[in-house]
Amino acid sequence: MQPVDLIRRLAPSADPVDLAEDYAYPEQGRWLRANMVSSLDGAATRDDRSGGLGGAADRLVFSTLRGLADAIVVGAGTVRAEEYGPVRPGEGWDRLRAGRPAVPPLAIVSRGLALDFDAPVFTETGARTIVLTTESAAPARLRAARERADVIVAGRDRLDFGAAADALAERGHTRLLCEGGPGVLAQVAAAGLLDELCLTLSPLLVAGAGPRVLHGPAMAVAAELRLAHVLESESFLLLRYARGSR
Numbered sequence: 001m002q003p004v005d006l007i008r009r010l011a012p013s014a015d016p017v018d019l020a021e022d023y024a025y026p027e028q029g030r031w032l033r034a035n036m037v038s039s040l041d042g043a044a045t046r047d048d049r050s051g052g053l054g055g056a057a058d059r060l061v062f063s064t065l066r067g068l069a070d071a072i073v074v075g076a077g078t079v080r081a082e083e084y085g086p087v088r089p090g091e092g093w094d095r096l097r098a099g100r101p102a103v104p105p106l107a108i109v110s111r112g113l114a115l116d117f118d119a120p121v122f123t124e125t126g127a128r129t130i131v132l133t134t135e136s137a138a139p140a141r142l143r144a145a146r147e148r149a150d151v152i153v154a155g156r157d158r159l160d161f162g163a164a165a166d167a168l169a170e171r172g173h174t175r176l177l178c179e180g181g182p183g184v185l186a187q188v189a190a191a192g193l194l195d196e197l198c199l200t201l202s203p204l205l206v207a208g209a210g211p212r213v214l215h216g217p218a219m220a221v222a223a224e225l226r227l228a229h230v231l232e233s234e235s236f237l238l239l240r241y242a243r244g245s246r
């Protein structure tokens with residue numbers, strides 16, 4: 001990818017931005033990164049969606065992170081609220097995805113499986129959608145899911161996120177991107193699976209009752225991440241926090 005004019009780096013240096021390099025996954029091992037956007041006052045939604053919080057730079061990073069990922073984990077709540085369609089290749093993905101399928105599959109987390117399996121997100125994909133679900137899913141819904149998707153069952157009544165991530169890794173999906181929503185991300189973090197949080201801080205104040213980027217019970221042990229970089233564009237901050245020294 002070429003240096004990006006739209007975005008400048010504030011830290012750790014003022015070097016030109018190269019998104020493919022700035023967001024490169026570690027070369028080895030499983031790595032789960034989340035990408036979320038928040039208003040300045042901490043809301044993860046505006047009018048029940050996240051789109052109203054984003055901007056041009058955020059959309060560019062969103063696309064780049066998809067292009068770098070092996071699979072995109074996302075909650076069924078977000079798929080429904082944001083009317084997710086199939087993943088489409090973005091600009092510069094040829095280089096990002098050399099040696100890999102043209103697009104990463106979505107891996108949709110759902111217990112109830114109240115999903116439209118005839119929708120394009122299942123029928124018009126470049127990579128067969130994966131459904132991450134539980135043993136307690138209704139058999140008829142499970143059958144419908146299996147017709148249109150690869151199904152991974154992990155956990156009895158609640159998805160076992162660790163086992164689901166292991167199953168994705170067994171399929172070669174080690175570079176994981178979680179696009180939320182807040183309910184799923186809270187569980188991913190509580191399970192100790194979150195290696196990195198890419199957080200766009202939007203310059204908007206919205207108040208209201210929208211959730212934060214993690215929405216769930218308080219974690220017994222707070223996860224602590226280190227600041228890896230700060231990018232800026234049009235008053236948006238693009239923050240990357242990672243565990244360890246990355």
Ligand SMILES: NC(=O)c1ccc[n+]([C@@H]2O[C@H](COP(=O)([O-])OP(=O)(O)OC[C@H]3O[C@@H](n4cnc5c(N)ncnc54)[C@H](OP(=O)(O)O)[C@@H]3O)[C@@H](O)[C@H]2O)c1
Nearest residue numbers: 036037049050075076077078110111112159180181183184
């Ligand atoms: N600010 C951001 O960056 C951002 C990012 C993404 C989404 N959002 C916003 O967040 C909202 C949606 O978030 P959300 O927290 O309500 O929903 P979510 O996390 O996207 O999905 C929740 C759904 O995932 C399934 N699920 C969650 N935990 C499960 C478990 N342990 N086992 C099995 N299934 C499980 C359930 O699906 P079933 O009901 O199908 O069983 C549940 O209803 C939307 O308004 C969206 O616009 C914001």
